[in-house]
Amino acid sequence: SLEQSGIKQATMRLRLALTALTTALSAGGTSAFAPAGRHLAAAASMRSPSAAPAAPRRSYAASATSLQMANVLKLSNPMEEMLNDVDVFIFDCDGVIWRGDSLIDGIPETLDKLKALGKKMYFVTNNSTKSRAGYKKKFDSLGLDIPAEAIFSSSFAAAAYLELTKFKESGKKVYVIGEVGIGEELDLIDVPWFGGPDDKGKEPDMGPGGKLEVDEDVGAVIVGFDRNINYYKIQYAQLCINENEGCEFIATNCDAVTHLTDAQEWAGNGSMVGAIKGCTGQEPTVVGKPSPLMVDYLEEKLSLDKSRICMVGDRLDTDVLFGTDNGLRTLLVLSGVTTEEKLLSPENSITPDYYADSINDFFMDAKVGAEKAA
Numbered sequence: 001s002l003e004q005s006g007i008k009q010a011t012m013r014l015r016l017a018l019t020a021l022t023t024a025l026s027a028g029g030t031s032a033f034a035p036a037g038r039h040l041a042a043a044a045s046m047r048s049p050s051a052a053p054a055a056p057r058r059s060y061a062a063s064a065t066s067l068q069m070a071n072v073l074k075l076s077n078p079m080e081e082m083l084n085d086v087d088v089f090i091f092d093c094d095g096v097i098w099r100g101d102s103l104i105d106g107i108p109e110t111l112d113k114l115k116a117l118g119k120k121m122y123f124v125t126n127n128s129t130k131s132r133a134g135y136k137k138k139f140d141s142l143g144l145d146i147p148a149e150a151i152f153s154s155s156f157a158a159a160a161y162l163e164l165t166k167f168k169e170s171g172k173k174v175y176v177i178g179e180v181g182i183g184e185e186l187d188l189i190d191v192p193w194f195g196g197p198d199d200k201g202k203e204p205d206m207g208p209g210g211k212l213e214v215d216e217d218v219g220a221v222i223v224g225f226d227r228n229i230n231y232y233k234i235q236y237a238q239l240c241i242n243e244n245e246g247c248e249f250i251a252t253n254c255d256a257v258t259h260l261t262d263a264q265e266w267a268g269n270g271s272m273v274g275a276i277k278g279c280t281g282q283e284p285t286v287v288g289k290p291s292p293l294m295v296d297y298l299e300e301k302l303s304l305d306k307s308r309i310c311m312v313g314d315r316l317d318t319d320v321l322f323g324t325d326n327g328l329r330t331l332l333v334l335s336g337v338t339t340e341e342k343l344l345s346p347e348n349s350i351t352p353d354y355y356a357d358s359i360n361d362f363f364m365d366a367k368v369g370a371e372k373a374a
Contacts (some may be wrong), residue, residue, distance in 0.1 A: 002320065010063065064118050072332075072343060072351050072355055073353075073354050075354045075355065075356040077359060080370065082329070082354065083117065086310045087305070087308040088119065089120070089122070089299075089303075089309075090121075090323075091122070092125060092289075092315070092336075093123055093135075095336020096214060096312060097311070098142060099259050099335075100259050100263075101262075102259040103143070103144075106358070107359070109360075109363070110359050113346065113363050114184060120304075122150050124153075124289065124294055125152070126252065126255050126269070127153065127181075127226055128154045128158065128178055128179070128181050128182055128229075128253070128269070129180070129181050130181040133186070134180070135151045139151070152290075152294050153179070154288030155182045157252065158185065158186075158222050159188065161250065161293065162174070162191055162250075163189045167220060170219055171217070172219025172220065173215060174186060174193040175193070175215075175218045175221045175236060175237060176194070176224070177196070177221070177222070177223045177276070178196050178222060178224030178252070179231060183197075197228070199219040200225060200228040202233075203231070204235050214236055214243070215303075219246060219247055220247060220249075223250070223252070223284065224253075224269060225252070225258065238276060238279040240278050241276070241347070249280065251269070251285070252286075253268075253270075253287075254269065254270045254273050254286060254318075255268035255270055257337055259337075282324065290321040308328065308330055309329065309332065311323030311326075311328045311329070311330050315338060316332065316342075323352070332352040332356075335359075340355070343355055
C-alpha cells in the first residue's frame with residue numbers, strides 16, 4: 001500500500017543517514033550526536049528539505065514484531081535471565097529513573113552496581129522540554145553522575161534528524177511548538193527557528209477579516225511537549241504545514257501521558273501532535289521512541305551488538321515497542337505508567353521479555369533498602 005511504501009521510505013532515509021553519519025565520524029567528522037557544541041562536517045546521502053515532502057510516517061500501533069502474545073514472565077533470577085546476557089542497558093528516564101522531579105528510591109545504588117559489573121548505560125527520554133545540557137543538569141541535581149554523551153532526548157533527536165537531512169542547506173527556518181529544549185538543540189547546529197516559549201500567550205486576530213500571516217520560509221514544524229500551547233501556535237503550525245510547499249511535520253514523540261509530577265499522570269505530547277494532525281490531515285515524522293533513529297546510532301556509531309542490548313522502560317507503546325521493533329531485549333518496569341493489570345490483559349499485544357517492579361529488582365538488596373526507606 002502507499003502507507004507501507006511511505007513507512008519503508010522514511011525508515012530507509014533514517015538508516016541511510018545514520019550509515020553516512022557513522023562513515024563521516026570515522027573519518028574525523030562531528031555531529032549533533034556528539035556532545036553539545038560540536039557540529040556535523042560530513043556528507044549524508046539524503047533528501048533535501050526543499051524537495052518533495054516526506055511520505056507520511058506510520059502511526060505506531062502494535063506491529064508485526066509485537067503481535068505475538070506471550071505469557072510475560074516476572075524477573076525472578078536477574079543474573080541468569082538478564083544480567084549475564086546484556087552488555088548495554090538503555091533506560092527510559094520518566095517512570096524508570098525518576099517521577100517528575102523526584103528520584104525513585106534505590107536508583108543510585110542500582111546504577112552503581114550495574115556500573116561495577118561493567119555494564120554500559122544510556123538514558124533515552126521522549127521528553128523534549130530540555131536539551132541534553134538541561135538533562136545533564138537534572139541528573140546532577142538528583143545526585144546522578146551521568147556523562148552528557150550518555151543522554152539522548154527527543155529534542156536532540158529532532159535536531160539530529162534535521163542535520164542528517166541537511167535542512168540547514170535549504171536556507172529554511174523551523175517553527176517550534178515546544179519548550180526551551182528544542183530551541184537549545186537547534187542553536188547547536190545553527191538552524192534558525194522561532195516560536196516555542198516566545199509565542200506563549202499570543203492570540204491571533206479572529207475579528208472580522210482577521211488572519212494570521214506566516215513566514216513563507218518555514219520549511220519544518222517541530223511539535224514537542226508544550227505546557228503553554230495555545231490556539232495561536234496551532235494555527236501558525238497548520239498554516240505552515242498546509243500552505244508552505246514542502247514544509248515537514250516533525251514530532252518529537254506521540255506519548256499519550258507524561259510525568260509532570262509524581263502525584264498523577266498528565267496529558268503528553270500526543271495531545272499536541274494530535275491537534276496538528278487533526279487540522280492538517282498529515283502524519284508526522286516521529287524522531288523519538290519508538291523510531292529507530294537513536295538505537296541505530298548506538299548500534300552503528302558505538303559498534304554495539306543489538307542482541308546484547310536491553311531496553312528498559314515503563315511504557316508498552318513506546319519503550320517496549322522501541323525494543324521489540326529494533327531487535328533488542330526488553331524489560332518493562334511497573335514504576336511508571338503501566339500497571340501489571342494492563343500488561344497481562346488479554347487486550348495487550350505488546351509483550352516484553354520480562355517485567356519487574358523497578359530496576360532495583362536487578363539487585364534484591366537495593367530493592368529491600370528502598371522499601372525500608374519508604
